[in-house]
Amino acid sequence: MNGIEQPGFNTRLWRRFLAMAAPYWRSDERWRARGMLALLIVLLLGQTGFNVLFNHETGEFTSALAARDAERFWASIWRCLALLSAAVPIYGLYYFVRDTLGLRWRRWLTEDFLQRYFGRRAYYRLNTITGIDNPDQRIAEDINAFTQQSLYFSMILLGAVLQLSAFAGVLWSISRTLVYFLLGYAVFSTLFTAGVFGRQLIGLNFRQLQREADFRFNLVRVREHAEPIAFHRGEAREMSTLQRVFAAIYANYQQVLRWQFKLNLFQYAHSFLTTVLPSVIVAQQVLEGELEVGRAIQAAGAFAAILSALTVVVEHFESLSRFSAGIDRLHGFAKALAAPDADDAQQIRRQDGFTLELQQLNLYTPGHEHLLLRDLSLGVAPGAGLLIVGASGAGKSSLLRAIAGLWTSGSGLVRRPAGHDMLFLPQHPYLPLGDLRSQLLYPQLSQDTSDAELQQWLERVNLGDLAQRFGGLDAVQDWAKLLSVGEQQRLAFARALLAKPRYLLLDEATSALDADNEARLYAQLQGLSITAISVSHHAALLQYHQQVLELQGQGAWQLRPAAGYRWPSL
Ligand SMILES: Nc1ncnc2c1ncn2[C@@H]1O[C@H](COP(=O)(O)OP(=O)(O)OP(=O)(O)O)[C@@H](O)[C@H]1O
Numbered sequence: 165m166n167g168i169e170q171p172g173f174n175t176r177l178w179r180r181f182l183a184m185a186a187p188y189w190r191s192d193e194r195w196r197a198r199g200m201l202a203l204l205i206v207l208l209l210g211q212t213g214f215n216v217l218f219n220h221e222t223g224e225f226t227s228a229l230a231a232r233d234a235e236r237f238w239a240s241i242w243r244c245l246a247l248l249s250a251a252v253p254i255y256g257l258y259y260f261v262r263d264t265l266g267l268r269w270r271r272w273l274t275e276d277f278l279q280r281y282f283g284r285r286a287y288y289r290l291n292t293i294t295g296i297d298n299p300d301q302r303i304a305e306d307i308n309a310f311t312q313q314s315l316y317f318s319m320i321l322l323g324a325v326l327q328l329s330a331f332a333g334v335l336w337s338i339s340r341t342l343v344y345f346l347l348g349y350a351v352f353s354t355l356f357t358a359g360v361f362g363r364q365l366i367g368l369n370f371r372q373l374q375r376e377a378d379f380r381f382n383l384v385r386v387r388e389h390a391e392p393i394a395f396h397r398g399e400a401r402e403m404s405t406l407q408r409v410f411a412a413i414y415a416n417y418q419q420v421l422r423w424q425f426k427l428n429l430f431q432y433a434h435s436f437l438t439t440v441l442p443s444v445i446v447a448q449q450v451l452e453g454e455l456e457v458g459r460a461i462q463a464a465g466a467f468a469a470i471l472s473a474l475t476v477v478v479e480h481f482e483s484l485s486r487f488s489a490g491i492d493r494l495h496g497f498a499k500a501l502a503a504p505d506a507d508d509a510q511q512i513r514r515q516d517g518f519t520l521e522l523q524q525l526n527l528y529t530p531g532h533e534h535l536l537l538r539d540l541s542l543g544v545a546p547g548a549g550l551l552i553v554g555a556s557g558a559g560k561s562s563l564l565r566a567i568a569g570l571w572t573s574g575s576g577l578v579r580r581p582a583g584h585d586m587l588f589l590p591q592h593p594y595l596p597l598g599d600l601r602s603q604l605l606y607p608q609l610s611q612d613t614s615d616a617e618l619q620q621w622l623e624r625v626n627l628g629d630l631a632q633r634f635g636g637l638d639a640v641q642d643w644a645k646l647l648s649v650g651e652q653q654r655l656a657f658a659r660a661l662l663a664k665p666r667y668l669l670l671d672e673a674t675s676a677l678d679a680d681n682e683a684r685l686y687a688q689l690q691g692l693s694i695t696a697i698s699v700s701h702h703a704a705l706l707q708y709h710q711q712v713l714e715l716q717g718q719g720a721w722q723l724r725p726a727a728g729y730r731w732p733s734l
Pocket residue numbers: 292529530531536554555556557558559560561562563
């Protein structure tokens with residue numbers, strides 16, 4: 165359950181709902197939102213008013229028929245038609261306003277969540293550290309369901325209250341016995357439903373959402389890693405994983421169905437009584453001539469309206485339980501996004517500076533489980549490139565993560581050039597969706613670089629024919645699938661050259677290249693006065709750096725001049 169308590173219907177759920185819902189109604193859009201809500205309430209009042217009038221007319225023309233009074237009958241039918249023509253636009257407009265407001269709320273909340281997701285690099289933290297499941301589903305679907313259903317249920321509840329007040333008077337004037345009976349019946353059925361079905365269905369729906377998301381996540385992984393899976397002939401293994409995940413969906417949904425079945429039995433028995441009971445209770449009065457038949461019909465209509473208002477929770481219980489499960493998921497996500505920063509005493513400090521400098525750096529893995537580097541101090545002056553070497557798992561990439569500010573567990577100081585003066589090139593380049601131009605300019609959204617210049621940068625990394633091969637700089641392709649790993653590394657390198665940072669951190673960024681291409685790229689760095697800080701297993705790169713940092717495991721390290729350095733036999 166990812167540390168989230170078993171959900172249920174209670175005040176905690178109500179508080180969570182308010183915490184998720186309130187910010188929109190206090191936001192910049194509040195006046196428009198409140199205005200639309202007010203309009204929605206007015207339309208709902210209109211609907212209820214029309215319901216009462218229709219109910220009255222139904223009683224009226226039934227009584228006219230019973231009395232064989234043609235004039236009274238037709239007068240009532242004309243009134244019905246007039247009512248209808250006024251009511252139709254109100255009903256139509258009600259749904260339009262409700263759903264438009266829902267859409268605007270979704271836009272606002274999605275924007276709000278995206279801000280928090282990208283702010284303080286939460287998307288990275290959640291992915292690598294806390295491991296909250298499927299944030300994508302929470303942003304794409306849970307927010308949508310939350311905004312729509314919040315309005316849907318609020319309006320249903322409000323409608324129930326209005327309906328109750330509107331019809332209570334009608335019924336009271338016809339039969340008090342019916343009113344007393346109704347109240348007892350509604351209280352009993354609501355308590356019974358919440359008590360018996362509540363906990364079960366909310367918990368089951370919570371798990372259902374989670375399992376559906378896991379299933380989709382596993383399918384996406386297969387798509388993303390199709391090639392390695394195909395090389396491994398891993399179909400049977402993948403299929404069995406997916407079957408296992410789907411079996412969990414199936415088993416959980418079976419339980420949902422069992423509980424829904426029991427709930428439905430209760431709901432049908434409950435609503436069936438609605439059709440019979442009012443007639444039974446007022447029958448005697450009609451038979452004795454105290455009450456017109458039409459009034460009895462009107463009483464039955466009012467009875468049904470009040471009962472559905474009073475038992476609104478019973479009627480919508482299934483969808484309410486799904487809604488509650490969604491609130492819990494969204495709340496858990498919001499909480500993870502807002503996770504407080506770790507204690508400063510256990511954090512590496514960061515300062516902006518002209519050169520790169522590390523002072524007494526102690527670096528741990530994110531949860532402080534392992535010490536990776538102990539008391540590391542060094543400086544990298546412009547032009548004095550640093551090569552980081554060491555056995556696999558010694559902490560080379562982790563050191564780059566600490567310099568980039570992604571990992572902060574530990575102590576000491578990282579002083580580094582700010583912003584675009586320092587860039588990072590990973591081993592597996594990120595090639596975003598888009599055209600070739602945007603691969604070169606990423607992460608800039610737009611930049612005034614001419615096509616001719618972009619072409620020159622491609623030539624510098626030996627990709628001169630790339631644009632022509634794939635339809636020009638504007639060609640939109642799935643570049644990560646189309647290009648070889650070495651081509652991807654060169655394309656990412658061209659991007660870094662174009663950005664001309666003063667320092668470039670390369671984490672095995674040329675690992676897939678032949679010696680000639682690698683040498684060609686590193687020579688470009690020197691030509692542009694870009695200082696390289698590289699992690700590599702290639703001894704040939706020594707000549708492009710002035711110093712070597714050797715990580716020896718268990719936090720130990722040594723700093724040596726590159727000239728005369730003997731490559732360790734790892
Ligand atoms: N998110 C994480 N949480 C906990 N430990 C991690 C995490 N990421 C990496 N580690 C551990 O930190 C250690 C150092 O990893 P790192 O990737 O820095 O090694 P490396 O020297 O770059 O290895 P290689 O040469 O194989 O790329 C490894 O033991 C790894 O298992």
